[in-house]
Amino acid sequence: MLFLKNAEELRFERFNRAGEKMLGYSRQDLLGKNDFDLFPQEQAEFFSGKDMAVLESHEVAEIPEEPIRVANGQEKWLHTFKVGLYDDEGRPTHLLGISMDITERKLAEITLKESRHNLAEAQRMAHIGSWELDLVSDALFWSDEIFCIFEIDPQQFGASYEAFLDAIHPEDREAVNKAYTDSLSNRQPYQIEHRLLMNDGRVKYVHEHGESVYDEDGKPLRSSGTVQDISGRKQAEISLEHANRALHALSTVNRELVHATEEEALLQAICTAIVEQNYYRMAWVGYVQHDAAKSIRHMASAGDEQETLTRVQPRWAEDEYGTGPSGRAVRTGETQLARDIANDPQYQSWKDELIRQGYVSSIALPLTASGQVFGILHVYADEVDAFTSAEVDLLEEMAGDLAFGVNSLRIRLERDSAMAQNEQHLARMHESLAGTVNAIARAVEARDPYTAGHQRRVAILACTIAASMGLDESRIEGIRMGATIHDIGKIQVPAEILTKPAKLSDIEYAIIKEHPGVGFEILKDIRFPWPIANIAYQHHERMDGSGYPQGLKGEEICLEARIVAVADVVEAMASHRPYRAGLGMDKALAEIRQNRGILYDTVVADACLRLFEEGSFSIEDV
Missing domain, CATH: 3.30.450.20 (PAS domain)
Structure with missing residues (x-):
């Protein structure tokens, strides 16, 4: 039984058919429910307690025996493995559980x-x-x-x-x-x-x-x-021995499934785990081929297979080479059990070769995904009637788990490939976006040679301030883009006003003050992942509401705009303008120091002052 719970409420999100059969509930009855919806209070508390402990520990937990009351009121015993699934930051997202019915063994x-x-x-x-x-x-x-x-x-x-x-x-x-x-x-x-x-x-x-x-x-x-x-006792011992060997193999297989990252390695590990139980002579996995011969391709094997598998080449066609258990398992989608190969009338192909190698009985188990058989797991033993009914049930569950694991690995591979392609696409888009923003910035500064480089220097200082404040890389990148084109609205201001070497008139100054709003109108419909339009719109707003164009106060101004505002003032005062010479860095920093908490955000102002006081930043080097 495989199940998947969400980490937040421990509600079931996925459940395989073995779980439906084991618990007696339909998938519709289980999905969206938690343990308290399905089991008695004491039992639900035990399950949920174990689940939370697993999620907190970041380790695989094994519960060798746990009783459970199923839908019809019957008590069953489970052997369970649980492991937490986590996002890139280590926060739990889901809990994966694998349970084996050990009621027969108990x-x-x-x-x-x-x-x-x-x-x-x-x-x-x-x-x-x-x-x-x-x-x-x-x-x-x-x-x-x-x-x-x-x-x-x-x-x-x-x-x-x-x-x-x-x-x-x-x-x-x-x-x-x-x-x-x-x-x-x-x-x-x-x-x-x-x-x-x-x-x-x-x-x-x-x-x-x-x-x-x-x-x-x-x-x-x-x-x-x-x-x-003592037949009863001996049969119980034999049944227990057979159930245990299948259970041990199933347990080992499920451990491999939890940690598997590659499909071929998983198949080989499964075959090795089955044979290492010392009861099975050989195990191999084959994949269905849709070629003209309808062959079954050997993928992995373990045991005494080296000589045998070179001679035995099963098919799933309805001919003399497809009459064996492997071919029938593929065609019917059902388990094929050969209790005595020598006397099995359906075991025609390669019977003599198998008997010569000492194989006496076998079981072929189909591997299915989305209702289609994609492969088989074939296990051989060296005694007649080697597979008990309880053992067959456990091996069928193991085959189901293996098929589930293979399918999950394929889905994960497809997802990782899609994510890699998406990341490449995003990187190309980012490069294109950055190129476009820089082109726009150059176009704006081309109209105002006296302020050429102003936006670039403001962007560098603003990003340095943001980094010293501990902002994440994505937010800093947004500040870089926004600062690089924060004066884009000046593209509508006449060049003679931008380059006027004398003090502006009231009307000219009023025209200049319109550039934040113009910039916002230009940028507002572009779907940036950052508040680029608001940076252009708000970089002249002040904490006390004395800024323009909206007269915003305090937290009404986005943090990115508050950072760009401080960088803009420092760079503008320290640099030359058409109507005046540069005032110098000392006066620029004095302005920030004098008006921190009044015009400028206190945290931003302190971060800026600290950069210059510690000598870790110099505007002349930009």
Whole structure:
């Protein structure tokens, strides 16, 4: 089960189908809800507490066992991994969770404990089958319970030691005989667990205990003992073992999914993780090819595959090469289980090669995305009927998680590529915008040779002030652009007024004072990501409301314009003008110092004064 919660309210935003099946809720029932909407108060508090701890820790959290009450009221057990997802500034945006249903394993553990308890009780009460072998006459006696365990008709049984050996699984006969004969030689009791092979092919497991009686010369006279049917316990152990190996593989796979960054590396890690459980002989991943042969391309593998995969080249076409599990899994989109390759009538292609390599059973699992099969995961084992139903369920979940991980990596790659292209586009746009702004600035200053370079110097000083105030780079860039064309409105002022070498008349000064408004009208409809139009409009406003053209006060003036205003005054007073010589930097700074907090923003004024007092900035160097 995979789920995605938002970090703010821990509400579900994504949920896969395995989660719907596991919890018994539809996706519509889950999305937008949080734990308190779905689970009892105590359980919801536990889940949400774990979620918040994970987001705060910036680490992957593993919860080996946690009970959960599903939609139908049934209690299930989950093995869960949780990890936080964060933005570029490290703030949590989402929580990703991967949960595995370990209910089968928990029930198997409970069943195993109960079975062991029952066995101890049965031994204590002697509620087991008994036997006795007369070693002089070779006559064997069985109680009725043993005949039931062995499923043998008393009338058909030869009642001898050889007949007893014949009833044991062929692969265990030698071990059982050795255990008994060794006990006679060593004059010690023996016990052994072994299998019985039933006529219908079923296998039973029994626990056998025996001891012998000897004459004065040490010659064995007779042996007696008990037999206990432990099939239930052994099946529970086998089921638990199979569930655990699949669960371990699933757990390792999910760890790889959490940290995966490349698709091919992920596929190889998955195959390696499956084989390293020491129960599976080989695992490989193939991708569906839409070529003429309808081949399945080998992408990654692990185990004893080096020689085999060079000969086995599966297809998904409906011909003799596509009849195997891989091809059927692709065509049907369903898991294909071969319990016994040698006797599977559908396993025609490459059967002999697989048997020669020691592969006895296999499972082919389709990998799907958006309802389409794009690949298969094929796992092989070296024993008949190696995959239990619980194991198949876990492997199917693992294949689903793998497909989800591959699809997520592809989406991430597409997103990163799009973001890179977008960043390149933005960079080109920024270069173009900066070039346009500089061109406009040069056009304005071309009409007023006495103030040539004024806007550029104001921009440099304003950016230096902004940087010393701790503004971010994007805002400083906006100040640079705005200051570079803050006098753009002067393009409408007659050149003879701009270059007049004498004091302006009231009418001429009134015309000059219109340039902030003209600049605003020129710039207001251009969609800059910064307040460029307001910088041009407000750079002659003053904190006490005595400025123009709007008479704004204090915070009504945007910070960018307050910074440009101080830089503009310093540069204008220190530089030459048509109607006067430059007043010098000392008088310019005295003006700022005298009117800080009155005409000029206190923080901006102090930052400007500090630059010059510390010698870290000089207008002459600009």
